[in-house]
Amino acid sequence: MSEPQSFLRKYIFSLDHKIIGIQYIVTGFAMAIVGGLLSLLIRLQLGWPTVMWPILETLMPNAYQSGVMAPEFYLAAVTMHGTIMAFFFISYVLVSGFGNYLVPLQVGAKDMAFPLLNMLSYWIGLVSALVMIMAFFVEGGAAAAGWTAYPPLSALPGAVPGSGLGQSVWLLSMALFIVSFTMTSLNVVATVFSMRAKGMSMMRMPMTVWSFFIASVMGLLAFPALTAGAIMLLFDRHAGTAFFLPAGLIIGGNLVEVGGGSPLLWQHLFWFLGHPEVYVLILPALGINFDILAAFTRKPIFGYRIAVWSLILSGFLGMIVWGHHMFVSGMSPFSGEYFSLSTLLITIPMAVVGVCMLGSLWGGRLKMATPGLFALGLISMFGTGGFGGLFLGNATADIQLHDTYFVVGHFHLMIGGVTVFGTFAAIYFWFPKMFGRLMNETLGRVHFWITTIGYYLIFLTQHFVGLQGAPRRYYAFGSYEYLEQTATSNEFISIAAMVVGAAQAMFIFNFVWSMFRGKVTDTNPWRATTLEWSLPSPPPHGNFATPPVVHRWPYEYSPDGGENDFAGQQVDGGNVPVTA
Template identity: 55%
Template sequence: MSSEQASLHVDIEHHKESFISKYIFSYDHKMIGKQYMITALIWALIGMGLSWVMRIQLAYPGQQIPIFETLLGRYAEGGILAPEYYIAMMTMHGTIMVFFVLTAGLVGTFGNFLIPLQIGARDMAFPLINMLSYWTFFLASVVMLLSFFVESGPAAAGWTAYPPLSALSSAIPGSGAGQSLWLLSIALFIVSSLFGSLNYIVTVLNLRTKGMTLGRMPLTVWAVFIAAILGLLAFPVLLAGAIMLLLDKHLATSFFIPAGLYVGDALLSYEGGSPILWQHIFWFFGHPEVYIVALPALGICSEVIATCARKPLFGYKAMIASLLAIAFLSFIVWGHHMFVSGMNPFLGSVFVLTTILIAVPSAVKVFNWLTTLWRGKIHYTPGMLFAMGLVSLFITGGLTGIFLGNAPIDIQLHDTYFVVAHFHFVMGAAALFGIFAGIYHWFPKMYGRMMSNMWGRIHFWLTFVGIYLIFFPMHFMGTTGVPRRYYAFTEFEYTMQYGGMNEFITIATLITGAAQVIFLVNFFGSMFFGKKAETNPWKAATLEWTTDDPMPGHGNWKGEIPTVYRGPHEYSTPDGKEDFILQTDSTGFGKMDKE
């Protein structure tokens, strides 16, 4: 045990636990991870509700939906959603899903919960900052939630908050107080993410147990570690942008507001700023953010697939190398979100090249998953189903990414439903499947009980088929030029022909959304009434399953932290008694760790 580990252990033993210190202001990384998870689940329900509102509006434009007025009040007077609030719902759906569900649900939840358990540490390096990280996130959540209740409604400039719409308080109702609260909330979120990232990085580097080299870490830890580095470097750039945008809004500077702008009939007095600059700054953050979300999902997927296919992960080192390659490339591709911004074509061609390069490490990952599954003894646990579903979604969404990465094709498809389909597959649904796979897989470790496998499988099939039914038709709409962010498709003939398809998508959304109730019942029901879990229910080889109890207390291991002797995914090994060997198994090594 290193001296740093030892001092942490002493701290924990002297720490008396009351209800507040155990469940609310807890220092325990496992409790903080669960707090992130529960908060993210609540946000997911809100985000899903918003998507229902949007879908119902798109399928039945102009029809009175009485429940809208009951639920949304002045945003939908007479049961008809107002156009300016449709766009606000869309903005909040994007913001909530990207930041508060996917980022918090993956990096926040599994980073906190798994890093110390899987590398053999008693807790994060700096538990206090870890606790602050969650509560700053909570504060950001509260501020974001508050923006629904301000007079002029929540922010309405998209989750990308493009100026001048976001910078001019007079532009639309949502550009006022709602946008300010949005920026404040995001600034708090950045601080929370910074706290988290600092902790994850130093913990992974300095607090690994004896024998746990970087090359023996499970892929989930690798993925979260790399995502933390991305967060550390990408979020501060957004912070700089958010500060400038706040100055534009409140001190009337014109960093992002061009000269000669009219609102209504009045010429504004702003002199020369660059709205394109915001796009650069935002996407310099925004593209790494996509991978902050995606990488942990891919890591969880790799680990679950290896465990449940009972095979060593094919190409473990190639998987790490591809994670690193994706992480590096993600910083130099941001311009592909801006091909239609009038960018210099030469700069555009550079971004096309770097973007298409991402296909290489992504394909390495996909082929490695497939070869891991090849001739494996597959156990179709719900976690495994979701991991395999992720592979499918990642392929579908990744292929359309190659379309959109090419400037000539992107210029045709930009801002159509093709883009909506693309990112909902590759970022939205794939990352969500990562969360589900992680929850089903590690639920026994979190709550000491098992979730129902049968209901998990039903949940999987409804969700998986539902996602394809919702998003696949959008590709066809997009290729014929149906624009995204439209309130209703009743004005143009070429969009009106999709009335039936919009209705179909909406019904699929409602059913898929309702299917999530199965998950919620399973999740909360199993927490209290599930079958008691064994110590190692999936017969996995990684370190978190070697704790004394299925549900370890603060400090994780009662005795000494075990020493590690092997890699993380040793399944179907010929010399073992069972078909797997724990990382801590020291058979054949003699007494070397006692020296």
């Protein structure tokens, strides 16, 4: 395929999966800055609820009245923080970004199966992100019904200020997001099925590709439920239907005439997407982690086959456990029992994955650079976060802990810890492939240590605040005597959050600085085995000059091999260190 020459076709309206991947990564990080700043505003409020911030009032007069955050803005901030981080940061950077960048390279293809669809996916995705940001500037402000958009709060335009135009904009943005994400997922599945290089059997695919493949299949099957829900919610909001509006609802002293619907129906539809979405985000982080661990332990990963099957099994189970988010919704105890049992069943494949990761370290020759450190940090987050999940997956314990900060702490270690650590590990690892330069190692290490320690200080403490009974989504705890004991913890969490936030600014500086000034490196600085490392950095348009032939699995490392301790998947011949 010929390479386009004009700047516009080459870097802006590009059909090249690598450019599209980087576009997604940059867009995702831009959104992360917005989502991250929102979390800092939330922490300022929770840490020091009575302190006045005149500077914030100057910057955001509608959000800060008399220097203190307005309660309506607090609701909008938590809603938008959750939405942006889950859908527009992790989904974009990790799944759409790295999925696009890595899948064709690692299966030995020249591009995605449908490059035009891929470009459309990015541009629709960008519009979706911009529409979501726009919600802050419409009358009434951004959506405020939580990232789960539960009706009737989200269905009645007059419920709270954010339930007005902001909620409609939220739904429009999510609809565009689903279209964009479906296009990417379709491309990943089609590429894996139809474009693998000769010799790249399914069981020779790197874990990274496996995890993107499973995540994409899950996305394709789970997202339509939210599409259906969003269409019905839009009709409830604008066409007078009553899919989700219950009978006898009174708003502002007036009886809402429309009714008879079921708010629980929305919860089922939302969580039929929402829970698999967690796996859509986490599985790629786990898959990537296996590949990075192998390069930094210089040995094959432990239990490749069983890890692949465990990811598939956990993906399948992840599709049928959504009700565990609804234990307190008044569901039948039999349903609760089913959802508890199926949720706890997931611990089996997930524990297998965790053990495989730990086993991958055993006997390895650990040579740690920043990507390897983040890979280790991920295992730690996965263990700690998963441990909290054991309590929440059990209906008996969850009824006590539901909607407390225990839940907030838990999911920030999993969906906000495992995925973010996977994202950072991937950035530090593949940055040299993208730009031909290394990121600064010292800054990387500082970034790792502050982020890891900070994460634990913030989110473990939140577990304990939750055990003390602090409910999530509350604007301030001052009015409740029993919550006065959490004031110091909240202040402590907020200080830790500011420090972690500062470390992320350092990461962004490192990323941009290294693009232009980073140390130039050769094509394979980590001496890794997957196909992309056999290409120049950055790889040329069309990737492979001649279609590659794959001769071995991706984990041909030997901890005792000295300088020649690895063999790339494309290397032919028997004279290489064979380890498995």
